[in-house]
Amino acid sequence: MSFSTTKKAAAERIAVLREAINKFRYHYHVLNESLISDEALDTLKKELFDLEGRFPELVTPDSPTQRVAGEPLQKFNKVSHEVRMISLNDAFSEADLRAWFERLANFLGREPKPEFYCELKIDGLAIELIYENGVLARASTRGDGLVGEEVTQNLKTVEAIPLRLRGNYPKKLTVRGEVFLTRQEFERINREQVARGEKPYANPRNVAAGAVRQLDPRITASRRLDSFAYSIVTDLGQATHEEEHRLLHSFGFKTNQHNALAGSLEKVIAFRNHWESHREKLAYEIDGVVVILNDNELFARAGIIGKSPRAAMAYKFASREATTIVREIVVQVGRTGVLTPVAILDPVNVGGVTITHATLHNADEIERLGLKLGDTVVVSRAGDVIPKIIKVLPELRTGKEHGFKMPQVCPVDESPVLRDGALYRCGNPVCGGRHREALYHFVGRSAFNIEGMGPKIIDRFLDEGLVADAADIFSLREGDIAALPRFGEKSAANLINEIAGRKQITLTRFLFALGILHVGEETARVLAEWLVSRLPKRGTTFNPEVLGSLMKEISVDDLQMIPDVGPAVAQSIALWFTQSRNQTLLKRLGGVGVVFQVSSPKEKGALTGKSFVITGTLSQMSRQEAKERIRNLGGVVHESVSKATSYVVVGADPGSKARKAGELGLTILSEEELGSLLNVAQKKNAS
């Protein structure tokens, strides 16, 4: 909430935030069940912290910001830590990190040698282990930092924790580390859980926490926990943090080999960025990196500020979930007249980008979420890209929220709205909003592919009256365009040239461009193939007008003969071609010189019967190009992976399809492998 807030509004918000945070914490820490993700809860805590920072007079001693961690369970013996187990301050950006180093230099009175020890920040449970005469004597959880719970018996079941030290160990040794579950173990446990008909656990961290606090150590053992050690509390004269890790390793502890020394802040940033993009490759979950001033003497001199050490920082990854507030719901009109509600959000950073809008799909989705205007919501990015509202937090309501109803009339032209299943449609088939979207679609990449003619340009042409429908695009004149403000002669000429070059088009692209309901790329293709096979006498040029008269004669029953075309699709196609408005458009398109390219006969054979799915970004050829080459060789390209898929081509940054392909045990091709497969297929065809 970066806008100014009145004190009254702040007080109100603070009150609901505290109540909600307390509820979530109680469930999480005491009952070991999470109602909300850690990341979303963090956003709420940060919002409360910021608000209290701006209105310090509103801070009360019982505010959740005034405490370190949850109360220990009653079941375990309590142990006091000799040295308080502190938490780290968080940095969320490069700027945060640099500011931290500047403050540190300031405090020390000089810039310390920039040597940082960087560790992966494992998402697990902090623990303390005490060894006497080389034997594990006591193990405890962090608890509130001062007092934790004794869980020695349980942690003795963790194979990665030595029961007896190796090497040249001191008489007494206190070390700290993390216990956690690998992703693989987590999944195994969840599979068992589901098989028993119980709800799966939310995240590995929760299961690890539950396992450590089991009353029966045999249950802990069945969880197969893992552990890393990361610091030594006992003074053994270690000069650097790096040396501490070497010592830990020599005593027989498991330490993380990815940890590294960084000689500059730039190197720290690079380390953190590297692991942000490679975190999925690790066997366990991490939520950032820990940056520690390597020199132990300086580290000690820097001391503690608040409840965290001054010379260390948790440099977090961008959260993949956060909370924000729904300010408004606007309704957009799509190409087919469907009304789509979109939530306008207070800007919030999720996964490194600022989110301001999120689609709500339709009225049912709003109802399912139980969303009201003014609600606090959890947002994430589906597939790490598209913003999505996951759930509403009714705990944070003040009573001022109000419900949302889909409009009765179209927001563009006020025609009555008709309900069609889950969808609402503008009743006017030539509604201005629909028409606009239809034109965007017409020039789009899979249709006429007119480059340099995006939505912005089309809007201007429409508003200036240069263009009223799709056919007008082809009779645009250079002078008219150049006359528009901020349109040079050069760019006008380029655009005219581009348009002229697109008058020749494949039948498939043309049918798709028309924007007939239920006719997408795939249906346009089968429809085109079918049409070509029953084309009338040769000789006449095949253009939109001829297509129009041809289609007028075709019945719904005929159309249903086409594979993948059933009653709904056939009806929609037939209806489109019987409407005089559309017939006129086809005539005009023929009149301005649009003609169909006779598709080159297929280089049949080599890939016939093979199906492909492409995911990720290709570098050598465009996705469109790859699709065309595969089809020319007789292969088919699908959008989604199924067990019938022969090859999955995986480019850079693949989506979830790559994972699914792996699960189904399908053949995976790299871009290079696809290239050579295509070359081989081409040769085979030639011979």
Next chain:
DNA sequence: ATCCCTCGAGTTCA
């Protein structure tokens, strides 16, 4: 009548 597979449509941000 019911399940499973595909396709269509809509959407975000850098």
Next chain:
DNA sequence: CTCGAGGGAT
């Protein structure tokens, strides 16, 4: 990428 729904198989 995801959701809903059309189409075809069973």
